Amino acid sequence: MPDLLDVKGLETRFFTRDGEVHAVDGVSFRLAAGETLGIVGESGCGKSVTALSLMRLIPYPPGKITAGTVMFDGQDVLKMDDDEVRAIRGNNMAMIFQDPMTSLNPVLTISRQITEALELHLKMNRTDARKRCLELLEMVGIPSAKVRMDDYPHQFSGGMRQRVMIAMALSCNPKLILADEPTTALDVTIQAQILELLKKLAKEFGTAFILITHDLGVVAGMTQRIHVxxxxxxxxxxxxxxxxxxxxxxxxxxxxxxxxxxxxxxxxxxxxxxxxxxxxxxxxxxxxxxxxxxxxxxxxxxxxxxxxxxxxxxxxxxxxxxxxxxxxxxxxxxxxxxxxxxxxxxxxx
Amino acid sequence: MTVTARGPVAQGSTASHAPHLLEVTGLTMHFPITQGLVFQRQVGAVRAVDGVDFFVDKGETVGLVGESGCGKSTTGRAILQLYKPTKGAVLFDGTDLTKLGGEAMRKQRRRMQMIFQDPYASLNPRMTVGNIIGEPLEVHELAKGQAKLNRVQELLRVVGLNPYFTNRYPHEFSGGQRQRIGIARSLAVEPDFIVCDEPISALDVSIQAQVINLLEELQSKFNLTYLFIAHDLSVVRHISDRVAVMYLGKIVELADRDELYKRPLHPYSQALLSAVPIPDPAVETKRQRIILTGDVPSPVNPPSGCHFHTRCWKAQAVCSEVDPEFKVHAPRHWAACHFPG
CATH class of the missing domain: 3.40.50.300 (P-loop containing nucleotide triphosphate hydrolases)
Incomplete structure (x- = not known):
């Protein structure tokens, strides 16, 4: 069985006034479908930049992927044009960001933010998308989801916003989820809730995920393989x-x-x-x-x-x-x- | 206003002969919520700290843990009178700080200091390191001129920095180094008591350990007493002699370190401990986790009775009606719960 993801010699640099920052310098790894991988390291070690590079989300300038291949599902993500990347991003490959406070759009309702991807990638109509959105929110454990789906992000607590982010990442049944410090901004008891949820959902849907964190404790219970x-x-x-x-x-x-x-x-x-x-x-x-x-x-x-x-x-x-x-x-x-x-x-x- | 000693202070005092360095009784800190532009009416209050009792003995480290918004930082600040407490007494070495006026309080401040969470925000970017560390020396008229410079250099050496850094600015240092500068500043006045408010949460793992070791070294060297505020239970277990667990403005459990971690009585402490991931897959796969449902309620309108009853799996009718008393369940082990254990 071919690997879901095969990264070879990935190199990402940032060209700044002070010089070239070698943020990611020759990273290679593979991930099979349904596998869970932890990437551990301290801040500035390049773990988040690696994830952003896989999604082609490196801001240019100053950043640039200077070398390497990222084979995802048989296609090289780094050789795709913008439209092709957009078709994958949020669809087959989704990301959960660290800070649920800033990664949701404050002027759009929760339901709108989730249905957007459904309408775009799965070509659903409004009604079907809303139905699916409600399902997703219930799945990630938002209480009285039917009432709350039309709330704005500021009406949700940190833990609930992270649940929304997870619902959004799962919305198009991705093959791979990149979770970049998904629980760092949360309290321990909420962290436990979210990790439990991620574990359950990954098992249920057989989604491969890469968990990026600085906390060795978090990866110990969550992943099959670890890269430091x-x-x-x-x-x-x-x-x-x-x-x-x-x-x-x-x-x-x-x-x-x-x-x-x-x-x-x-x-x-x-x-x-x-x-x-x-x-x-x-x-x-x-x-x-x-x-x-x-x-x-x-x-x-x-x-x-x-x-x-x-x-x-x-x-x-x-x-x-x-x-x-x-x-x-x-x-x-x-x-x-x-x-x-x-x-x-x-x-x- | 009289405050009767109850809970740990009353019982602790009879058990030990030496007076406590710090005794906090019924400490309450409510922040008013006002409405109206010109005539501001008070329409409610954020009950950040709602009747907290505990004591700290000389030379020990008391850890104060809880989730964000539980009032642990406010407790630390109210003890140092950085906020004027709404109610309650803070006895420091026998003097009630809440009753002191400006000058008398300023004199007391020399004996108590604070280390802040964010080493980027707590150092003035326009002051040199020498001025930052030297300022408390001048304010309290402890040293000036060459003597001040010598003392600053000595302090830099004590916290493990190069003594020739005095003319540099904070931006030239990394997070861990800045935290060392903050520590040097708090040590400058030779305090007895230091409130460490999440001193390591903004730092990287490998740097955290450096700062924890430094704090421990300094404690034994200068016989310091710490109130160590943190949300990381593993770090608190490492550094503290006794640990207090806070939830929604109240201390729900207080015990010696090993006792608390081995035999937590309050359901919230049990849930908190079980939620911490342990870096060992063999242990992780076997552990039973208590997953709490929901979020922490708002401190503006805390639940009736026991504040925790809305999320507690043991809650019964009495829990939503009667606020459980903070009482002793084992030697030096207090908990506020109707059904402890």
Whole structure:
């Protein structure tokens, strides 16, 4: 079965007064139909720009997709003209944005915003579109949807607006949903409601979705596969269980170690990643993470590692790190037992 | 107006011998809603904080958690008298702050400081870092001239920044560094008590940990007392000694950290804890989640009786009629619920 989505060497840059920002720098991944993928990273790592690039929503100027192919359902999205993209966008491929407060049009009623896509893509008439709109709103759990469908966005709470966004994304039965931090603007109890809803709907309709977030906790319960991004590139790819049980890239270790967990009592100290992410205009030579990596060796600052399959791990576990490649110094290391690692590093250098 | 001590303050006082650094009794903060242009009539009130009792001992960290709009930030600000509380008493080291006038309050302010949520909005973009951190020193006449400069440089070093940054402006720094500047400013007057109002929610994951570690280091170094306001329960569990859970203007549960996380009594605390995702798929797939229905009601018109009864799966007739008393259910463990556990 061919992949639903096959991204190869995607490169998105922003041409600013200060220089070229390498926001996404050679991202490749595949997604099968019905699969759920999490993209995790800190702000500025390029995860949102990746999603916007897939939808061809990068504002030009200053942004531009400079290289790569995005095969969606057998067609290259990047080679399409504007009309062709518009036919896909919101139809086969839909997006849920982070901020439900600003991504709805404040001067149109909720029903109008949902029926717009139905009339455009599915060629429904007004009555059918309204009927379908009501169905969708009930499906995402808007109470007394019949009365409320003609309200304006400001009459809805944050959680309800996000439900509307989800209804809108689902309206044309898309094959792929891109959810860009869908719960970041919401409170925890509302976040739980929305995640539960997304999970249920994805299962019901067999929709593939890409969940973009900075919260490792959110992806842990939601996705089958996770890609960790740093400085515009994917630094680790693995199945969700594998990534948490056996992470390989020191950046992933840093992320896992720097968050306190709810089910752990007070520990002596968090171990944060020192320093700051690199400047995307002047990327360092070698590995992007080397400057903050406590396991780095000379090779790391000389040549950039490639994303390679990690030995002694599940077969589709890949990492972008010299230390985790065949014969590397991090292959046998368990990040939880840091002390031995530090001793080994000391002895080797 | 007399305020009788009840809840944790009354019971806490009899149990321990040392007086509390901070005692809050019946703290209420209502913001009036007015109508009319010239003659403004009050037509209602936003009951942001509606009778809150708790105490903070010297050297401890009390976490205050709740969802947005529950009144946790307002509580912090009302304690520091940044808002004039509608009712209630705030005893700081034995002095009732609500009764103090301008100059006396200004003197007290030296002992209590605040760290703000948004490191982009809480630093004046036109002031240099040196002036930002030095201003409290001048206001309280603690140091000037060379002594001030030395003190500013020392403070920068304490929070892990380069002491030669004094002539730079806030825009030259990243979010995490700015938050460090904010922390240095609050430390300048050597306070005893700091209200940390969501100090890390605007920061990235890897930077959050740096700031949490810094706050912990400073606490042990200068024997600071924190009221740590946050919505992230994992972070609160990490940093706090005791935790208070707020819902719609009231503290619904207060207990020692481990007690609260292991044995939450109030249904809202239980729902809140179960809603937090845990970064471990093995745990996540096994967990039973309590999904609350609906949204938080408006604080202008809170529900009758127990504020939580509209979303509570345990609610019975009594819950919509009688406001449950905030009472002790286990040693140092208070909850306001008719059917706790």
């Amino acid at each position: 991004m740093y400085a515009g590139r994917i630094v680790e790819k693995a199945d969700t269980g594998e990534l948490f049980a056996n992470p390989k890239m020191p950046y992933t270790w840093g992320l896992l170690r720097s968050i306190p967990r709810l089910d752990e009592s007070r520990r002596a100290k968090l171990r944060p990643i020192e320093g700051l992410p690199p400047d995307l205009i002047n990327l360092p030579v070698g590995c992007c993470f080397a400057a903050r990596c406590q396991y780095k060796r000379d090779v790391c600052t000389e040549k950039e590692p490639e994303l390679k399959v990690v030995p002694k791990a599940k077969p589709d576990h890949e990492a972008r790190c010299w230390g985790t490649q065949e014969g590397g110094w991090l292959v046998d290391v368990d990040y939880r037992t840091d002390t031995t690692v530090m001793a080994a590093v000391g002895a080797a250098s």
